[in-house]
Ligand SMILES: Cc1cc2nc3c(=O)[nH]c(=O)nc-3n(C[C@H](O)[C@H](O)[C@H](O)COP(=O)(O)OP(=O)(O)OC[C@H]3O[C@@H](n4cnc5c(N)ncnc54)[C@H](O)[C@@H]3O)c2cc1C
Ligand SMILES: Cc1cc2nc3c(=O)[nH]c(=O)nc-3n(C[C@H](O)[C@H](O)[C@H](O)COP(=O)(O)OP(=O)(O)OC[C@H]3O[C@@H](n4cnc5c(N)ncnc54)[C@H](O)[C@@H]3O)c2cc1C
Ligand code: SF4
Ligand code: SF4
């Protein structure tokens with residue numbers, strides 16, 4: 130008994146590729162629990178009567194239920210319990226910021242470490258892919274209604290999955306040549322293997338969803354034309370695809386990339402694979418500006434592309450860094466250096482326009498700003514210069530106006546995001562819903578999926594009952 | 597898949613025309629817009645302007661110069677072959693208006709880009725003067741078509757093998773004095789567009805140029821195509837590709853176009869070696 134008491138305090142660590150090995154390859158970093166590990170970790174959960182963890186999850190996954198199923202070895206049942214609320218557990222188990230969501234509320238976290246809810250969710254999803262019978266969920270009878278989904282990120286995939294099961298005829302329109310949104314072009318292979326996203330997309334296709342890639346809505350076809358062409362409803366989930374730059378001197382030098390461009394070249398266009406023709410500035414001394422998941426992904430990708438040094442420059446302190454704790458930790462283990470309380474002032478280059486150095490200044494934290502975080506204030510005379518031949522700007526994304534500017538009746542807020550009812554995703558344009566990053570601004574996978582689920586419910590309601 | 601229904605070599609093994617099936621795009625495209633093409637799973641996404649579209653046949657036509665690995669690969673595609681991906685129409689269409697006298701200046705494959713714009717300008721009731729420039733007679737593509745649609749047609753070549761010997765700017769200089777234009781549209785190599793813009797600046801004649809920075813997505817998502825226009829950063833794929841030539845930072849554009857020159861030359865060398873090895877294999881067989 131003594132023994133079990135002790136194990137309930139600390140969670141079972143997830144086996145990982147060692148840092149010195151993984152910093153040179155694109156294979157996934159955490160290797161996943163074995164069945165034994167998963168069952169042992171699952172038995173730490175004390176099955177709370179009023180589980181706080183569920184309140185922390187934006188889509189209220191029935192956490193104690195699936196964890197109980199794992200503890201008892203009923204894996205097939207466990208995954209089905211998750212699917213009721215979350216269509217992409219293999220993704221969420223890997224990328225949700227669990228420490229501020231489900232795990233952040235777990236009662237065990239008060240005295241020791243919380244149950245590894247994310248790892249367990251991932252375990253079930255991976256188990257199902259390897260051992261499941263591949264049977265598709267039951268589809269309702271065809272309704273004869275047609276739905277267009279614009280964008281194939283987590284929001285769009287969720288809407289498509291929910292509505293095809295309800296018997297509607299669903300077509301996804303995607304601008305890129307591959308579906309998946311940020312899951313394929315942003316988040317790197319070593320954090321989210323693309324085979325997982327492909328499997329999810331394939332399931333949708335098997336269920337009857339049509340995926341039209343290479344279709345830029347707002348250019349190839351407008352939202353109103355989709356409605357005229359016979360779609361009964363349109364869901365817009367085009368993400369936050371507008372790179373932010375810093376507007377400092379030297380930003381147009383060769384070797385300065387937006388994170389979007391760098392990661393798209395690396396992930397979607399597979400610059401790391403010699404079979405692909407994608408060119409990229411190699412980068413020996415790399416500087417990444419920003420402190421979110423995007424910055425971590427860029428800095429770690431640069432290491433894997435052969436950088437000698439990869440530095441994160443972030444203007445606040447470690448506490449304010451918005452990245453998942455696990456990502457920052459992994460980055461550090463791999464040798465990414467953190468220059469905190471620092472901000473770039475200008476980039477400089479050679480006579481042929483190639484980046485050679487970056488000059489930064491140190492900051493100190495002042496009074497809290499409107500976001501509640503302490504505002505960084507520059508320290509006089511604290512400038513310093515570093516060699517740098519590749520810089521990646523990861524200071525956030527705005528709303529891409531390409532679709533929205535082509536459709537004036539979709540109302541926008543002052544940041545250019547679509548105004549949609551938070552309860553059901555309805556926009557101001559009849560027959561049109563929106564959700565995910567294009568509504569909230571850059572957020573998380575699970576929030577995009579949650580918005581997709583609400584919109585799908587509302588669209589189904591409309592198709593069967595009216596606006 | 598996007599099937600090629602017609603292939604022509606406008607200049608043998610150097611300038612190629614592909615007419616490609618893409619009904620949705622053909623219906624929607626306007627002069628000045630471009631598409632992004634990818635030939636295979638592992639290929640690059642290459643932007644090319646639509647030189648023509650046929651809504652009835654459901655086709656778009658591109659004309660490209662073979663410059664590097666990807667365009668060399670494109671050149672090996674024949675009728676019946678297909679591109680794996682074709683995205684468009686991208687970019688803002690040209691503002692076509694009746695302004696009076698429009699001088700269209702084209703150089704190199706820029707002539708292909710210019711063609712639909714000149715045609716639309718004519719159709720809108722403008723008087724169109726066309727000045728085309730090329731190395732020699734073989735490189736002057738679309739000569740007959742451009743001649744037919746223009747009120748005045750002035751071919752120029754570096755060696756005098758067609759039209760007059762000299763640069764397009766020589767002809768433009770004269771016209772600026774004898775027959776002042778209301779609008780100049782200049783499309784071609786960056787140095788040509790820069791020189792034309794310098795010429796028209798003094799008289800303040802509105803000058804449109806079409807920029808061709810390196811692109812990835814073509815939807816304003818990556819910022820790779822950024823150019824400086826009048827001290828502002830613009831994304832050529834969504835804010836352009838056409839801009840006011842008097843405001844464009846051409847030197848910045850030229851520099852950024854060199855970004856991958858070294859890697860691309862290596863890729864091209866590698867590609868050539870493989871092709872040659874393959875050819876040897878075929879010969880031996
Ligand atoms: C590098 C990176 C790392 C991240 N890491 C995490 C993480 O660890 N955890 C987490 O929870 N979140 C993370 N995020 C955020 C998360 O990925 C996003 O919040 C989420 O993907 C948003 O989903 P979405 O469906 O709204 O849009 P997106 O995933 O952005 O998908 C939008 C899709 O719409 C397409 N599209 C855009 N315009 C058009 C158009 N006009 N016509 C047709 N299609 C169009 C796009 O090509 C894209 O495929 C990360 C983001 C990035 C960039
Ligand atoms: C909006 C737009 C429209 C275009 N329309 C046409 C067209 O109608 N016909 C046509 O022949 N070309 C056009 N181009 C240029 C064409 O995209 C490039 O020639 C092509 O990308 C070169 O690819 P490559 O792999 O064969 O050569 P690479 O191996 O990529 O490059 C070879 C050389 O070309 C330079 N280069 C790379 N990318 C470009 C680029 N985008 N533009 C110019 N030089 C580049 C490189 O620096 C290198 O020196 C257009 C470009 C843009 C952005
Ligand atoms: S979906 Fe995300 S937040 Fe919800 S339980 Fe799973 S890992 Fe936690
Ligand atoms: S809060 Fe923690 S211990 Fe309680 S049910 Fe949720 S996971 Fe289990």
Ligand code: FES
Pocket residue numbers: 810811812813814815816817818819820821822831832833834
């Ligand atoms: S090509 Fe990516 S923003 Fe223009």
